[in-house]
Amino acid sequence: xxxxHPAPKFELTDSQxxxxxxxxxxGRYLVLYFYPKAxxxxxxxxxxxxxxxxxxxxxxxxxxxxxxxxxLNALCKFIESKDLGIPLLSDPHKGVAEQFxxxxxxxxxxxxxxxxxxxxxxxxxxxxxxxxxxxxxVYAMVEQLHAADEAMNPxxxxxxxxxxxxxxxxxxxxxxxxxxxxxxxxxxxxQPWRFIATTGAxxxxxxAGLKGGNAWAKAAPVIFAVVSRPELDCQLSMDREYWMFDSxxxxxxLQLQATQMGLLAHPMAGFDPAVVKKGLAIPDDHVLIALVxxxxxxxxxxxxxxxxxxxxxxxxxxxLGDVLAFDxxxxxxx
Amino acid sequence: xxxxHPAPKFELTDSQxxxxxxxxxxGRYLVLYFYPKAxxxxxxxxxxxxxxxxxxxxxxxxxxxxxxxxxLNALCKFIESKDLGIPLLSDPHKGVAEQFxxxxxxxxxxxxxxxxxxxxxxxxxxxxxxxxxxxxxVYAMVEQLHAADEAMNPxxxxxxxxxxxxxxxxxxxxxxxxxxxxxxxxxxxxQPWRFIATTGAxxxxxxAGLKGGNAWAKAAPVIFAVVSRPELDCQLSMDREYWMFDSxxxxxxLQLQATQMGLLAHPMAGFDPAVVKKGLAIPDDHVLIALVxxxxxxxxxxxxxxxxxxxxxxxxxxxLGDVLAFDxxxxxxx
Numbered sequence: 001x002x003x004x005h006p007a008p009k010f011e012l013t014d015s016q017x018x019x020x021x022x023x024x025x026x027g028r029y030l031v032l033y034f035y036p037k038a039x040x041x042x043x044x045x046x047x048x049x050x051x052x053x054x055x056x057x058x059x060x061x062x063x064x065x066x067x068x069x070x071x072l073n074a075l076c077k078f079i080e081s082k083d084l085g086i087p088l089l090s091d092p093h094k095g096v097a098e099q100f101x102x103x104x105x106x107x108x109x110x111x112x113x114x115x116x117x118x119x120x121x122x123x124x125x126x127x128x129x130x131x132x133x134x135x136x137x138v139y140a141m142v143e144q145l146h147a148a149d150e151a152m153n154p155x156x157x158x159x160x161x162x163x164x165x166x167x168x169x170x171x172x173x174x175x176x177x178x179x180x181x182x183x184x185x186x187x188x189x190x191q192p193w194r195f196i197a198t199t200g201a202x203x204x205x206x207x208a209g210l211k212g213g214n215a216w217a218k219a220a221p222v223i224f225a226v227v228s229r230p231e232l233d234c235q236l237s238m239d240r241e242y243w244m245f246d247s248x249x250x251x252x253x254l255q256l257q258a259t260q261m262g263l264l265a266h267p268m269a270g271f272d273p274a275v276v277k278k279g280l281a282i283p284d285d286h287v288l289i290a291l292v293x294x295x296x297x298x299x300x301x302x303x304x305x306x307x308x309x310x311x312x313x314x315x316x317x318x319x320l321g322d323v324l325a326f327d328x329x330x331x332x333x334x
Numbered sequence: 335x336x337x338x339h340p341a342p343k344f345e346l347t348d349s350q351x352x353x354x355x356x357x358x359x360x361g362r363y364l365v366l367y368f369y370p371k372a373x374x375x376x377x378x379x380x381x382x383x384x385x386x387x388x389x390x391x392x393x394x395x396x397x398x399x400x401x402x403x404x405x406l407n408a409l410c411k412f413i414e415s416k417d418l419g420i421p422l423l424s425d426p427h428k429g430v431a432e433q434f435x436x437x438x439x440x441x442x443x444x445x446x447x448x449x450x451x452x453x454x455x456x457x458x459x460x461x462x463x464x465x466x467x468x469x470x471x472v473y474a475m476v477e478q479l480h481a482a483d484e485a486m487n488p489x490x491x492x493x494x495x496x497x498x499x500x501x502x503x504x505x506x507x508x509x510x511x512x513x514x515x516x517x518x519x520x521x522x523x524x525q526p527w528r529f530i531a532t533t534g535a536x537x538x539x540x541x542a543g544l545k546g547g548n549a550w551a552k553a554a555p556v557i558f559a560v561v562s563r564p565e566l567d568c569q570l571s572m573d574r575e576y577w578m579f580d581s582x583x584x585x586x587x588l589q590l591q592a593t594q595m596g597l598l599a600h601p602m603a604g605f606d607p608a609v610v611k612k613g614l615a616i617p618d619d620h621v622l623i624a625l626v627x628x629x630x631x632x633x634x635x636x637x638x639x640x641x642x643x644x645x646x647x648x649x650x651x652x653x654l655g656d657v658l659a660f661d662x663x664x665x666x667x668x
Binding site for chain 1: 517523623
């Protein structure tokens with residue numbers, strides 16, 4: 001198992017014979033702990049201590065689930081005799097334990113605990129667990145993760161349309177960025193977005209259309225042309241131009257994926273669409289919505305003084321109350 | 335310091351007297367290691383072992399930086415005499431070490447290492463480090479994190495417009511969701527999006543306008559009405575309706591923040607805008623772009639059979655080649 005990656009999928013049976021899978025916990029934290037054998041003293045204490053804190057974990061939207069090679073009968077007896085209140089799963093062939101890397105060299109269970117986040121990603125592991133103090137330690141970790149997840153998403157928080165970029169971007173990365181865009185939702189799943197990745201010589205066609213204020217973008221190793229047309233999306237009443245809206249959702253996915261990959265992605269409206277459309281052979285009936293320059297961050301020295309200042313200036317946003325109202329339209333309409 | 339949260343900001347001086355801050359590493363991984371004292375045997379070995387792997391770390395876009403209470407002179411001598419190739423920072427009052435929790439009970443340095451990701455978030459820590467094997471262990475962790483970050487963002491990957499939702503959503507959460515939306519970029523930073531959060535009694539005004547296929551949304555504790563109008567954004571040539579595009583970017587930020595918080599967020603186009611606009615007192619000259627239902631995931635049993643099937647069906651997307659071309663427009667235009 002790799003840390004930071006989605007947890008291995010598993011399908012195990014609980015003490016009642018019900019099938020329990022990883023996806024059962026979607027949207028919740030999962031504390032999955034592997035223990036060697038029902039009814040032994042350490043495993044009993046671990047199960048009882050997790051049971052005692054079950055409500056605390058639940059307040060953080062966390063489920064605690066134990067896994068051992070014991071059969072259903074043994075699990076049933078263990079739960080009843082020790083008054084355990086958490087689900088125990090049977091992994092008789094230790095296949096799931098192996099996937100999680102919870103086996104020792106001899107193939108026995110290594111007492112281990114894994115913390116899986118609400119998106120299904122393994123975020124922390126404890127191996128060679130000593131039962132003393134372990135449940136408190138796990139709880140403290142869930143608490144920190146929960147607090148972080150209730151706060152602003154770090155990619156949303158640090159994403160900025162910066163200008164000091166350069167370096168190289170591989171084809172694999174370009175594909176990954178568009179894959180992220182392509183997972184956006186759209187009206188009736190129409191997927192109206194089209195991305196032209198310009199690199200190398202084809203960048204000239206884009207550069208020719210850039211407005212002066214966007215000259216910095218000439219240093220970008222890739223510039224995406226985002227293209228669509230109204231007919232590629234739902235046709236809705238009352239000015240709802242969904243091809244633009246859905247394309248916006250896709251482009252935001254691209255930007256956050258770029259941020260995760262340590263790249264800058266800067267959408268631009270300042271260009272001459274006629275020039276760029278001609279240069280990239282975009283048909284007349286398609287709209288060139290935006291250009292998105294992507295590259296690695298470089299030192300701000302490459303920018304002119306005015307743009308260096310913008311780059312360093314704090315982010316400006318209207319007050320939240322200017323864009324959020326409760327229950328009825330209640331905004332200043334200036 | 336809290337794990338999973340943005341790393342404490344720091345400003346320290348390196349052995350050359352240059353100021354080094356957390357933001358210096360934006361877009362790169364940072365391995366920040368605290369060691370007790372220059373020139374002692376353990377610290378020398380740790381510094382030399384990190385130096386030996388410096389290029390390997392660099393390939394993963396990772397910088398390794400050491401921190402100790404030593405003064406600049408001591409650091410200079412340490413680097414020269416031991417042939418170290420990594421920056422060493424001076425934290426004479428141990429203030430940064432304290433912020434990171436790298437002090438022992440007596441106020442001395444606890445040998446510790448922190449792995450900070452490309453967005454500035456602390457993702458792993460090692461405390462009471464033993465030098466033997468440590469650098470390899472850190473490298474393996476950076477490798478796993480890097481591989482995960484090059485793969486699909488987990489929130490983008492698991493976000494789906496699901497229907498089985500319910501539960502409660504607090505005002506704090508509503509604000510957090512709109513804050514995430516509000517950090518989207520927009521043309522000339524115009525921020526054209528407006529969100530009306532309908533909860534409680536005001537939900538009726540929205541329910542009255544929902545199309546039959548969206549009846550499931552009546553179980554949502556909050557439905558956002560996303561509102562804008564063309565004049566709130568840049569006025570651009572050639573059909574570029576930026577108020578729709580920028581609002582789309584904002585709504586995607588909201589959805590990913592919701593996913594991080596364990597919520598479902600489902601944008602809908604299927605409603606009667608005239609009815610909902612009237613119910614929420616939205617002026618005629620504003621467009622009701624979309625409704626976004628938000629709630630906690632519940633069992634799919636609440637849905638009818640057809641919708642249960644949709645909920646369980648795999649996600650469908652066009653092939654990547656249908657939405658990504660290189661260097662020129664090269665799509666099927668059907």
